[in-house]
Amino acid sequence: MCGALVGIGIVLPSLSSCSTLASIQTNITSGTVAVPKEKFTPESKVVLIKNAAAEFDIAVIEISPETYKAFYMECSHESTGLVATKSGFFCNAHGSSFTLEGKVKTPPATKDLKALPVLVESNEVIVTI
Ligand code: FES
Helix, strand or coil, rough: CCCHHHCCCCCCCCHCHHCCCCEEEEEECCEEEEEEHHHHCCCCCEEEEEEECCCCCCEEEEEECEEEEEEEEEECCCCCCCCCEECEEECCCCCCEEECCEEEEEECCCCCCCCEEEEECCCCEEEEC
C-alpha cells in the first residue's frame, strides 16, 4: 500500500515511515507464528506478519520489552485492510485511524482492533492465529 501511495504522488506524513517496518512471512490459517524479538528496534516497535493464507496481515507491537500486542490489520469499521506505520494504523477507505495499542483514534470506526493472543518468551514473541 505504501508503494502505491508513493507511486501516485500521495504521501501522508503519518505514512512516510511505513516502508521501513520489519516483516516476516507465513502461510498458515491457524497455529502459531514466532516473531524474533531482534526484529523490534528502538526506531520501530512494529513488526508485520505477512500471511499469504489470510486476507489480512498481522501487526505485532512492542509495548515494552516484556509486553507485546498483536492485531489483525482489518479496519473495525467495514473490514478494509489497514496501513501500518511506526506510530499507528490508518484506513484509506474512510479515514479511521488507530493507536499502536489498537484503540480507535479517528472515526468512523468505533471499535478497537481485534487482538490476537501473544506469549512472550526469552527471544521470541509467539502469536496465535
Ligand atoms: S472501512 Fe476503515 S474507515 Fe471505513
